[in-house]
Amino acid sequence: MLKVDPTQIATKDLHQFILGAVGPRPIAFASTMSADGVPNLAPYSFFNAFSSNPPILIFSSNRRVENNTTKDTLRNVQETGEVVINAVTYAMARQMALCSIEYDANINEFEKAGFTPLPSERVRPFRVAESPVHMECVVENILPLGEKGGAGNLIICRMLLMHISEGVLTPSGRIDPHKIDLIGRLGRFYYARASGEAVFEVVQKVDEYGVGFDALPPSVRHSPVLTGNELARIAALTRLPSREEALADPAVAEAIQQHQGVAHLHQLARVALQQNDVEYAAKLLIASAEEAL
Amino acid sequence: MLKVDPTQIATKDLHQFILGAVGPRPIAFASTMSADGVPNLAPYSFFNAFSSNPPILIFSSNRRVENNTTKDTLRNVQETGEVVINAVTYAMARQMALCSIEYDANINEFEKAGFTPLPSERVRPFRVAESPVHMECVVENILPLGEKGGAGNLIICRMLLMHISEGVLTPSGRIDPHKIDLIGRLGRFYYARASGEAVFEVVQKVDEYGVGFDALPPSVRHSPVLTGNELARIAALTRLPSREEALADPAVAEAIQQHQGVAHLHQLARVALQQNDVEYAAKLLIASAEEAL
Numbered sequence: 001m002l003k004v005d006p007t008q009i010a011t012k013d014l015h016q017f018i019l020g021a022v023g024p025r026p027i028a029f030a031s032t033m034s035a036d037g038v039p040n041l042a043p044y045s046f047f048n049a050f051s052s053n054p055p056i057l058i059f060s061s062n063r064r065v066e067n068n069t070t071k072d073t074l075r076n077v078q079e080t081g082e083v084v085i086n087a088v089t090y091a092m093a094r095q096m097a098l099c100s101i102e103y104d105a106n107i108n109e110f111e112k113a114g115f116t117p118l119p120s121e122r123v124r125p126f127r128v129a130e131s132p133v134h135m136e137c138v139v140e141n142i143l144p145l146g147e148k149g150g151a152g153n154l155i156i157c158r159m160l161l162m163h164i165s166e167g168v169l170t171p172s173g174r175i176d177p178h179k180i181d182l183i184g185r186l187g188r189f190y191y192a193r194a195s196g197e198a199v200f201e202v203v204q205k206v207d208e209y210g211v212g213f214d215a216l217p218p219s220v221r222h223s224p225v226l227t228g229n230e231l232a233r234i235a236a237l238t239r240l241p242s243r244e245e246a247l248a249d250p251a252v253a254e255a256i257q258q259h260q261g262v263a264h265l266h267q268l269a270r271v272a273l274q275q276n277d278v279e280y281a282a283k284l285l286i287a288s289a290e291e292a293l
Numbered sequence: 294m295l296k297v298d299p300t301q302i303a304t305k306d307l308h309q310f311i312l313g314a315v316g317p318r319p320i321a322f323a324s325t326m327s328a329d330g331v332p333n334l335a336p337y338s339f340f341n342a343f344s345s346n347p348p349i350l351i352f353s354s355n356r357r358v359e360n361n362t363t364k365d366t367l368r369n370v371q372e373t374g375e376v377v378i379n380a381v382t383y384a385m386a387r388q389m390a391l392c393s394i395e396y397d398a399n400i401n402e403f404e405k406a407g408f409t410p411l412p413s414e415r416v417r418p419f420r421v422a423e424s425p426v427h428m429e430c431v432v433e434n435i436l437p438l439g440e441k442g443g444a445g446n447l448i449i450c451r452m453l454l455m456h457i458s459e460g461v462l463t464p465s466g467r468i469d470p471h472k473i474d475l476i477g478r479l480g481r482f483y484y485a486r487a488s489g490e491a492v493f494e495v496v497q498k499v500d501e502y503g504v505g506f507d508a509l510p511p512s513v514r515h516s517p518v519l520t521g522n523e524l525a526r527i528a529a530l531t532r533l534p535s536r537e538e539a540l541a542d543p544a545v546a547e548a549i550q551q552h553q554g555v556a557h558l559h560q561l562a563r564v565a566l567q568q569n570d571v572e573y574a575a576k577l578l579i580a581s582a583e584e585a586l
Binding site: 001005011015019022025050051060111133146148149151161165169174180189194200205209210213227235 | 298307308355475489525
């Protein structure tokens with residue numbers, strides 16, 4: 001593997017490796033206002049939620065790598081202690097990107113980027129009407145992480161009020177990833193759209209004690225056919241079938257009697273997994289283990 | 294819009310709204326070790342990078358919403374001050390999910406989830422061999438955000454050494470999003486895969502001062518045809534063509550002379566944008582503006 005020692009590499013190159021490795025990053029579309037009332041809008045992808053009680057969101061407005069200067073958003077939150085964090089959807093991507101241009105401090109990015117300002121209820125900065133989620137926040141603390149170019153400034157925000165468009169909710173009132181259609185930031189000029197084909201489900205209850213990979217017979221665990229993702233579905237079962245239970249299944253018994261080898265049985269298990277019949281896949285694999293001896 | 298006041302809603306419901314609205318979230322696959330040497334591996338999606346100089350990564354190990362208890366990872370970093378943060382790819386998704394099961398503290402999640410421990414160089418916890426990026430870190434600070442269930446505990450990590458698989462690099466040595474194939478966390482049981490069709494590019498230089506939406510003629514800005522993303526590509530131009538320049542283009546002049554209306558001209562502009570001919574699209578739109586009067 002390539003070894004990157006942060007003390008031995010230019011900050012701009014380290015920065016790019018971090019941007020490429022830590023992703024997809026959610027985007028805080030931060031609406032602030034200067035003390036004298038000029039609105040500002042800028043996207044930040046060093047951002048996430050960190051707590052739900054209290055509800056804490058944190059983003060970082062970094063010192064620029066090239067010239068160690070700071071940004072309007074940082075000055076505004078230092079002056080006013082208020083910010084509205086708006087979610088960013090695919091439909092907003094290019095307009096949002098216009099807000100990353102470093103216009104002068106007296107320029108209103110709502111006008112430049114064609115977004116509609118909407119008054120907030122608890123803070124002065126505007127919400128972005130085109131965004132489906134607005135989070136009105138007070139800034140609890142600003143934590144500088146360093147003094148050089150590339151240093152972050154943690155802006156620790158407590159959410160006072162959240163607005164969610166009904167259009168992104170499921171009938172039962174939860175946020176639907178396909179309807180909200182969020183985008184995340186990757187390295188360089190890349191973004192990822194978190195809807196449609198890109199979305200997948202992994203259901204894993206934290207209190208269902210899967211037997212684990214260490215409970216799988218060695219010939220199954222080191223399957224020449226099945227991937228780690230496939231084997232993990234077997235390992236997630238809270239109990240494996242015994243060999244007797246497996247062979248009591250007529251379809252399993254028949255597959256074994258065909259003597260087509262272990263790889264063939266693993267192929268059959270793959271098909272069963274594709275059909276979400278995890279129990280049958282487990283029986284095939286347990287039955288295959290003796291064949292492998 | 295639905296209004297959610299954090300002081301007026303159950304924490305578990307607020308938690309779900311935050312998880313659905315702030316995403317896709319990168320995943321820290323955190324490898325730690327207890328003081329007496331038991332390895333632990335757990336995924337955390339309240340995570341991001343926040344600074345490149347110094348290189349700071351932060352994740353939160355939250356107090357459980359249901360019963361206000363804390364997790365093994367938190368105790369381990371409190372005891373030892375060390376963690377390896379591993380990137381999570383699509384191929385690792387279901388194995389990773391096994392590590393979210395709340396096994397007893399003496400259980401080794403590497404064995405349960407079938408991951409291969411790899412010795413680190415600067416810290417004691419193992420790296421995850423199946424992951425393409427390992428970040429060896431010391432914990433600089435642990436910041437509790439509250440005392441109730443759902444409260445975060447910020448684990449502020451400084452990266453000592455980064456390992457990157459050569460298999461995820463472009464020929465020029467940058468991380469390729471399609472090769473690294475990262476996944477991000479959404480709400481409920483949803484994840485997003487950040488490769489393939491989901492990846493798109495938005496190139497926007499911060500020092501190229503786009504004319505902005507406010508420079509577009511009203512009939513263009515309020516186009517009945519073009520989307521915000523499409524108009525943003527015109528607004529990103531550093532200069533708009535004049536009407537004379539637009540009509541000097543024979544194809545534009547011909548389109549105008551056909552008198553098929555403003556919407557038709559905007560449709561032609563859309564086609565030009567799809568072919569990445571932003572200059573021609575701009576000429577069509579500028580020429581269309583007078584037609585609209």
